[in-house]
Amino acid sequence: MSLGRYVGRRLAITVPVLVGVSVLTFSFVHLLPGDAVDALVGFRDVSPATEAAIRAEYHLGQPVWNQYLLWLRDAVTLEFGESPVTGRDVTATIGSRLPATLALGGAAWLLALAIGIPAGIVTAVKAGEPADELGRIAALAGIATPNFWLGLILLFVFSVRLGWVRVIPPDAPLASIATAKFLVLPTITLGTAAAALVMRLLRSSIRRELDAPYVTTARAKGLPERTVVLKHVLRNALLPVVTIAGLQLAFLVDGAVVVEGIFSWPGMGRLLVRSILRRDYPLIQAIVLLIGVAIVLANLLVDVIYAILDPRIRY
């Protein structure tokens, strides 16, 4: 199968998944007990006039599938209206929070790669030696540490006791030294478990590659082990790390939901938690839809990149 046809087929599978994601997101409001209006206003008492306005805005008089199509039409154009709970525009609220989350998530992802890749190489090459065993324990510890706990401990040690970092984010633009300095602790909190995952995955992937005939050839022709590992093995072994980028994204989003609250970071994760606690359904729907679509598209992108990098991969 040619690359073009593969990408086409992969796209064709993505469309029903995206539809499913939107249906599921849409149905959150309608799966709640009671009237949809109650859910939309966060279960408060509202005047009949407001209720009528909400019924009209969300087309609640129409059949459910029609409501879905109208909602989807608005969602595609990023029109989520105003939140009946806060009165603010949903799209604008998300837009103001998105950069902060992207900065934190991007930093954590880079940290995960910066630690995970070298550590994965070292533990794979030194398999069975003390360095490998140490790496295994460190990785398991990283996976087993609840991120909210790690965040709280870091906050306590470095902010409360040592006073090196502020407890709350500085009132500075995102791209500034003060903000970057503040971001160190949240980045470590969010990136630790992700780094452990990258490291362990790369380790097992390199171990598999080391048995391949081409490695024997490279060694037989007298290449130094360093060149064998870094030039030949690593290129092939990094492929599985590429494939988990989608999973990593999901993992980082989960982490951000918790970590942003601890560090008062004004991102999407904190926004989601707050909107859940306030039962702000239009906002919840918009955030959940955005996350779902982002992950579906990330997985699509990963599969396409994978197919380009490894021409043997065709489903």
Next chain:
Amino acid sequence: MNDRHTTERGRIRIVGFDDANANRSDNDASDDDDTDGATPADSGAGPATTAETETMSASTLRQPGRRLENAWRRFRRNQSGMAGLAVLVVMAVLAVFARPITVSTTEVTITLQPFSLAPYDPAAMFVGPANAPPSPAHPFGTDWAGRDQFSRVLVGGRYTLSIGLVAVGLALCVGVPLGAIAGYFGGWIDEAIMRVVDVLYAFPFLVLAIAIVPILEPVPILGSGYWTVVVALAVTGWVGYARLLRGEVLSVREREYVTAARALGVPDRTIIRRHVVPNAVAPVVVQATLNVGTVVLTAAALGFLGLGLEPGSAEWGAMLAQGRSSLLRGDWHITVFPGLAIFLFVLAINLVGDGINDAIEPDRDATDDRRRIR
């Protein structure tokens, strides 16, 4: 185990090594944890190990029931796996015996478990001063309401352990049949199930659980927050097992014994139950074990965010919900101990999961951590 001398097993009989084996097994049984003591016997039985696996694989073919026993034998040699198991057992015992367990109706109260390791009722307020640091009277200190942290951490194990086990069990009950059906029958039914799996996979575990909790909370049967959390985690958790099992079933269903069973007219249901699932389920068992850790972490995160369980619950995550404000005041003990408990539990689960992986799927590298995410 000792009947190995008398009954004939497998094609290869190695008489000389059987005795060494029997000795070693006795050793293992008498002092499981004392690995140092067993070292000389271990090194002496080096060659016997290969002989043992030789006879073992033959006996496995003949008696499928021994599979578990053999897996346990291999697991027992795994030091870190056994250490993890020991931690889990200790934590389970502490949780069960933390406070008496009683079943009461309007007339009678039956005490199932009379012991009480926890010195105080975990919900009793002001058994000591508020926010007191650790002291002999309160080894883990007290929280903002003067509740004894030590008692709360002990009892909190009940939430964590049972949520982990029950949620994973429920998820398996959904994921295994659906995955088996999808893989075995293929066609439109496979497409339908797998598209649902894909859709659920598009949402991160915690985000989906967060979104589901408000939907489940008003359901009358779920009542208390406990079952809301369990069901939310099961609803989000089954997809991983379904996808993994389906992949395994795809290869198992092409095996000769499945074709043979089909040719003999065995109904599909029986083939799936008797032949397909038992031969495809090993990686799912490993993943389920590792997932107990993920589920526990997610349940604790829900508690930490104040979703699901009632805020005052002695759940480890919920106990940390007050952690931030108390830390800023300088009260470290409120955060440290419950978090340490979660850490220990999840670490132990991961060690056990790795051990099970090595015991039942020696060919698969335990470090393939994709399975640990979900």
